[in-house]
Amino acid sequence: MEVTINNIRKEFDRFPALNDVSLKIASGELIALLGPSGSGKTTLLRLIAGLDFPTAGKIFFGEEDASHHSVQERNVGFVFQHYALFRHMTVAENIGFGLKVRPASTRPAKAEIRRRVLELLDMVQLGGLEKRYPNQLSGGQRQRVALARAMAIEPRILLLDEPFGALDAKVRKELRRWLREFHDRTGHTTVFVTHDQEEALELADRVVVMSQGRIEQVGSADDVYDRPGSPFVFSFIGESSQLPVEVKEGAVLFQGQPIGISEPAGGVGELFFRPEDVALVDAPDALFGKVTACRRLAGTRIAEIDIANDGHAPYHVEIEVPLHAPIELGSEARFRPTRWKVFRK
Amino acid sequence: MTDTAAVASARWRLKRPSIIPGFGLTLGFSLVYLSLIILIPIAGLFWRSAALGWSGFFAVLTDERTLRALYVSFGTAFVAALVNVVFGVITAWMLTRYDFPGRRLIDAMVDLPFALPTAVAGIALTALYAPQGWIGSLFMPFRIAFTPLGIVVALIFIGLPFVVRTVQPVMEEIDREVEEAAATLGANRFQTVSRVILPGLAPAILTGFALAFARGVGEYGSVIFIAGNIPYVSEIAPLLIVIKLEEFNYAGATAIATIMLLISFAMLFVINLIQAWSRRRYGNA
Numbered sequence: 123m124e125v126t127i128n129n130i131r132k133e134f135d136r137f138p139a140l141n142d143v144s145l146k147i148a149s150g151e152l153i154a155l156l157g158p159s160g161s162g163k164t165t166l167l168r169l170i171a172g173l174d175f176p177t178a179g180k181i182f183f184g185e186e187d188a189s190h191h192s193v194q195e196r197n198v199g200f201v202f203q204h205y206a207l208f209r210h211m212t213v214a215e216n217i218g219f220g221l222k223v224r225p226a227s228t229r230p231a232k233a234e235i236r237r238r239v240l241e242l243l244d245m246v247q248l249g250g251l252e253k254r255y256p257n258q259l260s261g262g263q264r265q266r267v268a269l270a271r272a273m274a275i276e277p278r279i280l281l282l283d284e285p286f287g288a289l290d291a292k293v294r295k296e297l298r299r300w301l302r303e304f305h306d307r308t309g310h311t312t313v314f315v316t317h318d319q320e321e322a323l324e325l326a327d328r329v330v331v332m333s334q335g336r337i338e339q340v341g342s343a344d345d346v347y348d349r350p351g352s353p354f355v356f357s358f359i360g361e362s363s364q365l366p367v368e369v370k371e372g373a374v375l376f377q378g379q380p381i382g383i384s385e386p387a388g389g390v391g392e393l394f395f396r397p398e399d400v401a402l403v404d405a406p407d408a409l410f411g412k413v414t415a416c417r418r419l420a421g422t423r424i425a426e427i428d429i430a431n432d433g434h435a436p437y438h439v440e441i442e443v444p445l446h447a448p449i450e451l452g453s454e455a456r457f458r459p460t461r462w463k464v465f466r467k
Numbered sequence: 468m469t470d471t472a473a474v475a476s477a478r479w480r481l482k483r484p485s486i487i488p489g490f491g492l493t494l495g496f497s498l499v500y501l502s503l504i505i506l507i508p509i510a511g512l513f514w515r516s517a518a519l520g521w522s523g524f525f526a527v528l529t530d531e532r533t534l535r536a537l538y539v540s541f542g543t544a545f546v547a548a549l550v551n552v553v554f555g556v557i558t559a560w561m562l563t564r565y566d567f568p569g570r571r572l573i574d575a576m577v578d579l580p581f582a583l584p585t586a587v588a589g590i591a592l593t594a595l596y597a598p599q600g601w602i603g604s605l606f607m608p609f610r611i612a613f614t615p616l617g618i619v620v621a622l623i624f625i626g627l628p629f630v631v632r633t634v635q636p637v638m639e640e641i642d643r644e645v646e647e648a649a650a651t652l653g654a655n656r657f658q659t660v661s662r663v664i665l666p667g668l669a670p671a672i673l674t675g676f677a678l679a680f681a682r683g684v685g686e687y688g689s690v691i692f693i694a695g696n697i698p699y700v701s702e703i704a705p706l707l708i709v710i711k712l713e714e715f716n717y718a719g720a721t722a723i724a725t726i727m728l729l730i731s732f733a734m735l736f737v738i739n740l741i742q743a744w745s746r747r748r749y750g751n752a
Contacts, residue, residue: 173647193650200651206644210666210748220652223662255748268648275652 123183123278123311124149125170130179132165139165141335143179147279147313152305154326155315158358162335163315164283170313171281172196183278199272199310203284205264207256213267214239214252220275242270245304262293269301273308282314286321298325319359323347331355353465356394363439365409365429367393367464374464377431382407382458391466395459397424397442402449402457410456411436413449425449509728516721527722532698533707536723540704541730543615544683547622548630551679552672554623555630556665562631563638577631580624585688592621593693613695618703621689626679633675637668670745677738684731 125147132140140162147153155163168174170181172193180189188196207216217239221230230238243249246266256264265285272280285301286294302325305312316322322329323343331338331346331354338358339351350356357364368375369385374393382405411429418424422442430436441457443449516524527533562574580588596603596612603611611617641664649659665672687705694701704727711720 171651173651193647194653194655197653198651200648202644202648204642204644206642206648208645208649208663208667210669219649219654219662223649223652223654223658271648271652 125279125311125313126182127166127170128180128182130166130169130176130181132162132169132174133177139335140169140176143335143337145330145337145340147311149311150309152302152312152325152327153314154322154329155313155332156317156319156322156329156359157332157338158317160334161332163317163330163332165335166332167281167283167313167315170279171198171200173200197275197278199269199275199277199280201265201268201272201280201282201285203287205256205261205268205288207264207268207271209256211255212252213243213248213254213256213259216256216267217242217252217271217274219271238274242274245273246270247300260293261289262297265289265297269304273310277310280310280312282312284315284317286318287316294321301325323359331358333358350394350463353392353394356463356465361397361440362394363397363441365393365437365439367391369464369466376409376429377434379431380407381409383462385464387466389466391464393459393462393464395462397440398422399459399461400441400457401460402443402447402455404456405458408456408458409439410454411439413451413453413455414438416449416451418445421445423447423449425455427455512721512724512728515717516725519718519722523718524722524725527719528726532702533704533723533726535699536702536704536707537726537730539615539618539701540684540727543618543622543703544680544686547619547626547683548676548680550619550623551626551630552676555627555675555679556634556668556672558627559631559634559638563635577628580626580628585625585686586692588624589621589689589692592624592689593617596620596693612693613697613701615694615701617693617695618690618701621693622679622683622686625686625689626683629678629682630672630675633678634668634671637671641667670742673738673742673745677735681731681735684727 127143127145127147130140130143131138143162143166145166155166157163165174169176172188172191172195176189180187182188183196208219211219214236218235221235221238224230239252240249243252246269248263248266248270251259251263256267259267265288269282269285286297289297298321314325323346326343328340328342329346330340333354339346339355341349341351346355346359350359353364356362365376367381368378368390369388371388372384372386373380374383374385375381376393382403409429411427413425414428415426416423419442423445424440425443426438426440428436428438441455443455449455519527558577562570562577593612594600596617598604598607598610598612600612611620645663645667646659649663654662685705687703687709690703691706694703694706696702696706704723708720708723711717711723
């Protein structure tokens with residue numbers, strides 16, 4: 123099911139939680155809404171589900187305007203961070219709930235419901251646990267029951283709100299891989315919310331980066347990591363350093379001194395680069411400063427450097443250096459970014 | 468000496484080692500307290516009723532008037548507790564789910580039956596529900612006061628706070644997400660309430676029922692005013708005990724008390740078992 127979100131605005135007590143958000147979700151896509159807390163990602167998910175209604179704007183399911191449809195009418199599968207299982211029901215009763223509450227005309231027969239429940243249990247790899255109660259299951263198992271329960275109603279779209287947020291790191295990784303396989307097998311249009319960028323980048327076809335109620339960038343993992351569209355995306359995704367610079371006649375100046383890299387357009391801006399995208403150089407026009415800390419990180423070394431020209435306040439940056447490089451505590455390091463981006467003010 | 472104590476404690480322990488001190492102190496205090504206030508008086512009760520011997524005991528037990536009084540006491544308490552479950556759950560729902568002016572006032576009013584001298588409640592209810600009273604006259608020729616129905620009315624008044632106060636905190640903790648989950652699965656409001664919320668409240672409702680029922684069985688002050696106290700019809704067992712006492716028939720009085728105690732204990736024990744069972748199933752409900 124293709125979902126189109128047109129100029130959505132949502133206010134809670136006059137405080138805008140979402141501000142003019144538009145997004146097109148293709149059928150069968152796996153999309154991540156990524157952002158810090160308070161960025162509006164969960165609000166957007168709840169608006170798609172129909173658990174909240176927009177202040178302005180429209181939501182289309184395919185060609186159909188679903189903006190004012192109730193959550194029951196929308197037929198969406200929703201998985202909550204804390205599972206929200208019905209604890210007085212067995213696993214089988216939980217999964218069958220959505221079928222049992224259908225009006226008599228569309229409700230499958232008892233035997234058919236049972237067959238579907240067992241089939242879904244197998245699909246989430248929990249066969250044989252149908253008689254357990256939720257409190258007899260581990261967190262990862264509960265979340266898979268919640269997913270099976272959401273899938274039972276054959277939803278038009280599957281929505282997951284921080285689905286792995288309450289699980290420990292190991293289970294989270296397993297379940298993440300498993301969800302990707304599950305999606306590839308079933309082909310459901312899926313939107314999930316996360317604040318964990320690793321999760322979003324690994325799992326999603328496209329990542330929607332959100333901040334302060336707005337969409338900052340939409341793109342593949344490569345897009346948002348290698349070609350960040352805004353200062354926020356650059357600093358939010360991955361590690362990065364940030365320096366105030368000025369561009370004059372094609373050269374980038376830091377604290378008035380050229381640093382050996384060039385930019386086409388002029389003006390004042392912010393230079394962003396990643397720790398791994400630097401090269402140590404032996405030239406006067408470079409960034410330089412004293413190494414304040416040095417630590418080993420797997421196959422490389424991270425050097426923390428306070429860079430400053432004489433008489434200016436120092437800026438703290440982190441760069442990755444080869445193991446054999448002559449960098450040690452207290453020494454001076456000179457380097458240039460090899461890949462960078464300047465966002466003009 | 469400390470050595471032998473250590474050896475002894477290594478062999479047999481009343482409790483498993485714990486870093487929380489004070490087990491001995493609290494156990495000792497609780498036992499002394501329970502003994503003085505509950506166990507010794509109840510043991511005395513059995514002791515006095517034993518003076519009757521088995522045949523005397525059975526004579527009191529099988530006396531038609533005793534049986535009718537027990538039936539009235541347990542029957543009205545049961546009906547009143549059932550009514551209170553419905554009434555109390557609705558009241559708790561209103562107090563937890565909606566915010567309206569005067570909510571705190573009503574919340575405080577729920578506790579009034581706890582604080583009011585029960586005789587005052589009895590007199591007020593009698594005045595209202597008597598055949599000439601405001602409410603009672605509306606129902607004429609159907610009589611409320613001076614019948615078992617009047618007893619039920621009084622016991623509803625007495626028992627309401629028990630249900631409200633046990634259900635309310637559990638209801639407040641119902642996860643909003645569980646209701647939303649039911650809605651996303653297509654359940655309408657009625658299905659969400661009847662299939663998801665109420666079953667989740669069952670253990671709390673059961674506790675409230677047990678408390679209201681137990682209180683109703685033992686209630687005396689409010690009931691004797693509204694009941695009319697007609698032997699075989701609206702005479703409650705506690706009143707029969709008082710009557711026996713006034714006749715200086717102490718053994719007879721304690722015999723009835725013993726029977727009440729046994730029946731109450733059996734019922735509360737069963738309710739406790741049901742609760743333990745549901746708690747095991749649903750987790751810490």
